[in-house]
Amino acid sequence: MTVETRSASHPVRGIGPRIARRPRRARSRSIDRIGDGVLYGLCALASLLGVGTIAAISYQLIDGAGLAISRFGLGFLLHSTWTPNFNIFGAASLLYGTAVTSTGALVLAVPIGISIGLYLSTVAPRRVSGVIGPLVEMLAAIPSVILGFWGIIVLAPFLRTHLEPFLHSTFGFLPIFGAPQTTGAGLFNASLILTIMVIPIIASISRDLFLTVPRELRDGATALGATRWEVVRGVMLPSTGSGLVAATFLGLGRALGEAIAVTQVTGAGNAIHASLFRTGDTLASRIADQYQGATTRLQISSLFYLGVLLLAIGLLANLAAQVIVRRFTVRPAHAR
Amino acid sequence: MSDPSDPPPPRANDPFDATGRGNREPIDPDDAFASELPDPARPLTASGNLRRRQLVSRLVEAGHTASALLAVAILAIVVYSVASRGASALNIDFFTEGPPALPDTPGGGIAPEIVGTALLMAIATLIAMPVGVLIALYLTEFAGPRLGRAIRLALDLMNGLPTIVVGLFIFGLLVVGHYQSGFAGALALAIIMLPLIARATQEALLRVPSDLRAAADALGVSHWRTVRGVILPAARGGILTATVLAVARASGETAPLIFTCSIFGNAVSLRIFGQAVPNIPVYIFNASEAADPYGFARAWGAGFVLLLFILTTSLGARMLVAARPAGTRG
Amino acid sequence: MRGPCETTEMPEMPEMPDPIARTARRRVRIQTTPLVPGERSPIGDDDNARGDDAASRPAAAPADRRGAKRARQTIFDVRDMSVSYDGNRALTGVTLQIERNLITAIIGPSGCGKSTFLRSLNRMNDSVPGFEISGKILYHGHDVYGGRVDPVEVRRRIGMVFQRPNPFAKSIYDNVAWAPRNLKLKARLDERVERALRGAALWDEVKDRLHQSALGLSGGQQQRLCIARAVAIEPDVLLLD
Numbered sequence: 001m002t003v004e005t006r007s008a009s010h011p012v013r014g015i016g017p018r019i020a021r022r023p024r025r026a027r028s029r030s031i032d033r034i035g036d037g038v039l040y041g042l043c044a045l046a047s048l049l050g051v052g053t054i055a056a057i058s059y060q061l062i063d064g065a066g067l068a069i070s071r072f073g074l075g076f077l078l079h080s081t082w083t084p085n086f087n088i089f090g091a092a093s094l095l096y097g098t099a100v101t102s103t104g105a106l107v108l109a110v111p112i113g114i115s116i117g118l119y120l121s122t123v124a125p126r127r128v129s130g131v132i133g134p135l136v137e138m139l140a141a142i143p144s145v146i147l148g149f150w151g152i153i154v155l156a157p158f159l160r161t162h163l164e165p166f167l168h169s170t171f172g173f174l175p176i177f178g179a180p181q182t183t184g185a186g187l188f189n190a191s192l193i194l195t196i197m198v199i200p201i202i203a204s205i206s207r208d209l210f211l212t213v214p215r216e217l218r219d220g221a222t223a224l225g226a227t228r229w230e231v232v233r234g235v236m237l238p239s240t241g242s243g244l245v246a247a248t249f250l251g252l253g254r255a256l257g258e259a260i261a262v263t264q265v266t267g268a269g270n271a272i273h274a275s276l277f278r279t280g281d282t283l284a285s286r287i288a289d290q291y292q293g294a295t296t297r298l299q300i301s302s303l304f305y306l307g308v309l310l311l312a313i314g315l316l317a318n319l320a321a322q323v324i325v326r327r328f329t330v331r332p333a334h335a336r
Numbered sequence: 337m338s339d340p341s342d343p344p345p346p347r348a349n350d351p352f353d354a355t356g357r358g359n360r361e362p363i364d365p366d367d368a369f370a371s372e373l374p375d376p377a378r379p380l381t382a383s384g385n386l387r388r389r390q391l392v393s394r395l396v397e398a399g400h401t402a403s404a405l406l407a408v409a410i411l412a413i414v415v416y417s418v419a420s421r422g423a424s425a426l427n428i429d430f431f432t433e434g435p436p437a438l439p440d441t442p443g444g445g446i447a448p449e450i451v452g453t454a455l456l457m458a459i460a461t462l463i464a465m466p467v468g469v470l471i472a473l474y475l476t477e478f479a480g481p482r483l484g485r486a487i488r489l490a491l492d493l494m495n496g497l498p499t500i501v502v503g504l505f506i507f508g509l510l511v512v513g514h515y516q517s518g519f520a521g522a523l524a525l526a527i528i529m530l531p532l533i534a535r536a537t538q539e540a541l542l543r544v545p546s547d548l549r550a551a552a553d554a555l556g557v558s559h560w561r562t563v564r565g566v567i568l569p570a571a572r573g574g575i576l577t578a579t580v581l582a583v584a585r586a587s588g589e590t591a592p593l594i595f596t597c598s599i600f601g602n603a604v605s606l607r608i609f610g611q612a613v614p615n616i617p618v619y620i621f622n623a624s625e626a627a628d629p630y631g632f633a634r635a636w637g638a639g640f641v642l643l644l645f646i647l648t649t650s651l652g653a654r655m656l657v658a659a660r661p662a663g664t665r666g
Numbered sequence: 667m668r669g670p671c672e673t674t675e676m677p678e679m680p681e682m683p684d685p686i687a688r689t690a691r692r693r694v695r696i697q698t699t700p701l702v703p704g705e706r707s708p709i710g711d712d713d714n715a716r717g718d719d720a721a722s723r724p725a726a727a728p729a730d731r732r733g734a735k736r737a738r739q740t741i742f743d744v745r746d747m748s749v750s751y752d753g754n755r756a757l758t759g760v761t762l763q764i765e766r767n768l769i770t771a772i773i774g775p776s777g778c779g780k781s782t783f784l785r786s787l788n789r790m791n792d793s794v795p796g797f798e799i800s801g802k803i804l805y806h807g808h809d810v811y812g813g814r815v816d817p818v819e820v821r822r823r824i825g826m827v828f829q830r831p832n833p834f835a836k837s838i839y840d841n842v843a844w845a846p847r848n849l850k851l852k853a854r855l856d857e858r859v860e861r862a863l864r865g866a867a868l869w870d871e872v873k874d875r876l877h878q879s880a881l882g883l884s885g886g887q888q889q890r891l892c893i894a895r896a897v898a899i900e901p902d903v904l905l906l907d
Contacts, residue, residue, distance in 0.1 A: 143588025
């Protein structure tokens with residue numbers, strides 16, 4: 001900011017007023033114009049970079065997958081052989097693994113997450129909620145590599161010796177609970193790990209949604225002699241319905257995209273089995289699994305092909321969530 | 337005049353005619369609805385089906401509480417598992433030496449990995465923070481409503497990208513045909529940090545009181561000087577918090593580094609071009625896939641250090657937010 | 667009970683920071699209108715203040731079964747009731763009785779505690795943080811805030827309609843039928859809904875579109891819908907904020 005000073009009493013004669021009257025304004029105007037232009041240019045460039053990144057990623061992946069696409073075409077999605085030695089690659093078992101683990105994770109995480117959201121917004125006293133809420137969010141902060149490591153060292157033995165035999169003996173008539181395997185690694189372990197990752201996402205979003213239900217709506221239901229659960233069921237769940245669906249899609253995106261933890265616990269199997277206790281792989285985990293072993297150009301290209309599929313599904317899930325949020329819900333003040 | 341004690345003659349379409357029968361008689365005691373009503377003067381304890389409904393409500397709320405306790409229990413179990421296995425590996429050597437050269441050897445440490453992770457995070461922050469702040473500035477200062485919505489959508493989508501895909505992208509861009517490099521890894525991490533910083537910075541900028549901006553305008557200050565001298569300093573706290581949270585998130589990411597910065601040796605390295613830099617997440621990942629029990633021990637130690645770092649920075653950022661003056665907390 | 671039209675001055679409030687608010691909190695008027703038609707009302711319908719509370723609107727509460735001219739029975743006996751929110755006093759030392767089959771109106775400037783008083787009668791303030799109440803509120807002789815009292819039961823018998831319409835995002839029919847379904851009053855539900863809507867003077871306007879969303883109604887219609895849904899379960903008392 002320029003401040004012009006008049007120095008009538010300047011000790012050196014003849015200099016003071018003339019210095020003060022130097023045309024600073026004209027020069028600072030051109031600096032300002034340049035500065036404003038630079039600011040705009042930098043900001044616009046940054047935004048272009050930001051938005052263009054998704055396009056760049058898509059282009060790079062499709063380009064890298066070119067060889068595999070031309071070799072396998074859409075049959076890539078239908079065959080499940082993955083034998084580097086023979087240069088034959090197929091993604092069917094991976095698509096299956098992705099579908100199974102993501103569905104399993106959502107089936108567990110969505111009810112539990114919404115339940116936690118209801119706890120934090122309607123059941124817990126404010127001070128308790130202020131402690132439990134951050135703790136649940138801490139669950140999301142655990143790095144996936146640590147969770148995967150825990151999954152294979154701590155969870156797998158527990159599954160192998162206790163949970164899987166129990167499920168098999170009690171619910172073994174369901175094909176998903178087949179005979180337990182020797183390692184405790186498999187799609188079931190992966191589903192549980194993914195559940196742990198998705199729960200905090202659903203819980204935080206649903207808690208925020210429930211807190212924005214207008215007080216008058218809740219009061220109206222309460223004044224009709226309804227119990228707290230009836231108020232939730234009749235008013236709060238219906239009014240947040242679309243937001244909860246969006247949260248589910250975000251959780252799905254998270255589950256789809258998890259590569260590291262899943263590859264640590266899933267045993268790198270390659271066939272499609274009905275039982276969850278068998279080993280398998282997902283799109284993301286297969287990519288991560290091959291990072292040290294991919295040598296031939298076709299194999300690397302097949303990894304990119306997997307990446308294209310994963311990117312497409314991941315973008316779809318996230319896009320669905322964002323569209324639902326923008327079209328159907330009233331966003332809370334601190335928009336996500 | 338009619339006797340005032342007679343009921344007034346019925347009016348057509350009388351809105352207060354509850355019985356619909358065109359008169360204002362009191363309700364017939366034989367009317368089925370009226371006889372359902374129990375005596376209102378009885379005590380105010382649960383009557384009728386209320387006891388059962390209250391039981392259902394309390395059971396459901398107990399279920400909610402159980403879910404919350406389950407989540408906290410899982411957190412406790414995982415943290416305890418990591419801490420109990422990791423703490424025993426921590427000693428001075430752990431922080432000053434590198435992993436042993438030969439497999440199946442006890443001792444050693446993860447000093448190169450700690451240095452490497454710090455280096456990668458520093459470079460990633462150096463890339464992501466300016467770009468993120470500039471994007472946020474564009475959103476608040478320049479972009480129209482439609483363009484702003486499009487950019488925000490792109491940022492939200494970027495936030496949800498599978499991180500392995502980001503790693504593949506940089507792999508294809510910089511590594512294929514060349515070598516892995518610390519710079520490539522840092523760039524992948526920067527892409528992951530960018531949407532977080534941009535969105536949170538945008539929210540911080542929106543919280544700057546408009547009076548400040550108006551005052552600067554009234555003084556004839558140019559736009560860029562206002563941004564540099566008034567708006568950015570006022571949003572400084574929010575930008576800092578955003579960066580800290582982004583660092584906490586990205587420091588635990590392994591997938592972006594798997595293809596870009598995963599083949600490294602056992603020595604401290606500060607060279608980010610031409611070779612991969614050792615880092616903690618990939619070290620843990622490699623160790624977890626190998627069959628070396630001593631490697632496991634070091635991996636637990638590394639995991640403990642990483643988890644401690646991430647949890648404390650997340651908590652720290654939270655406290656930064658809570659310490660802000662009430663009006664600016666957002 | 668005192669006479670039908672009387673001014674009641676609230677006792678002097680403790681020092682309030684805002685002198686305007688202090689003045690506003692000073693005066694509350696209580697008027698009553700007999701509910702049962704035929705009895706001469708000292709106050710014509712037009713005279714009832716329609717200011718910022720609609721408490722003077724006659725409600726379709728169940729009429730006295732045993733004839734129009736009975737001795738007055740006290741329903742609410744409020745004794746020295748005081749309310750504060752987080753230490754800030756909202757009401758002090760309120761004592762009054764409310765009698766059966768009378769429309770009792772509480773009139774006063776905005777912010778003087780009318781809503782607080784009403785909401786305290788049917789335990790709607792329980793969920794407000796920092797709410798503290800002292801004194802006694804006796805409903806048919808039972809302490810509303812007593813130890814073994816179930817607040818949900820209180821609200822089933824003492825219904826409430828709010829200042830601004832708050833219909834559920836359901837159909838008109840489902841809005842009215844929601845509470846009866848909860849209470850398992852499912853027999854002749856259609857009739858119950860119709861009676862309630864007639865009582866709220868809304869039936870003729872909505873009878874052809876019962877299954878359309880309630881949010882499509884005008885503001886006045888929505889408020890009548892809220893009245894209908896409150897009377898559908900036939901509460902003993904209806905509070906109108």
